[in-house]
Amino acid sequence: MTTSADAQALFAHWKAADVMAPDCPSRVILQHLTSRWGALVMVALAMGPHRFSGLRRQVRGISERMLAQTLQELEADGFVLRTAHAVVPPHVDYELTPLGQEAAAHLVPLIRWIEGALPRIFGARQVLAAV
């Protein structure tokens, strides 16, 4: 896991962010937002607040471990707000922060585009021999 502290330290003396620079902190954020599960969790949350188990059902295939880790990264980045209600059994809500909504505003269209373009992608695709 890429820790927040790493990038935090780097960010101190950065002037203009540039993803093309090898150690620009923007690459870390890009990773969190576009990781295998990160993007899907963001898109799920873009449809409204969810509980932990609700997210697990929505983002099909994700393990508890990965969901917990992904949510922690997104929370540390300030994209997700976690609200734990002090009840038994536990009840925790996750929702996008305003910053998270801005990010989701870019991720959702990307994913919708992919879904829509799928026929064109596979229609003209060159099949490579399996390696």
Next chain:
Amino acid sequence: MTTSADAQALFAHWKAADVMAPDCPSRVILQHLTSRWGALVMVALAMGPHRFSGLRRQVRGISERMLAQTLQELEADGFVLRTAHAVVPPHVDYELTPLGQEAAAHLVPLIRWIEGALPRIFGARQVLAAV
């Protein structure tokens, strides 16, 4: 490497694409487009055609191996056009296809947004103790 053939077979009997479904081919494409290097290569190519070595300089930190592999995936997906000129020494050009330009139209704004939002992200960030 996720082979094209895998998803190709899956795509045959798919009605409506849905990234939330565990084995929807759209997840494979999303992976190619948002992998560690995939997004950066797409953004680099969005600025115009590049040669192999030009891309290596532009996308700083990428290894030859990863650049070659990333380009092959993007080409198989129909996002990138590879043109090899039969000369010595070899000269190969890479550029976005129209489909690739549509994808880039979503990726570029996402990355520009991250670069721009970086101060806000790190400004309000919660520093977690390193794990």
Next chain:
DNA sequence: CAGAATCCTTTTTGATACTG
């Protein structure tokens, strides 16, 4: 319910060296 901790397997990635 919502995780944390542990163990273990699979993937990904990077260096390095080599080729047409």
Next chain:
DNA sequence: CAGTATCAAAAAGGATTCTG
């Protein structure tokens, strides 16, 4: 120049078990 092949290291991911 534009790759490929090989190997070792690192990271990601999953399954399972346990707890407040």
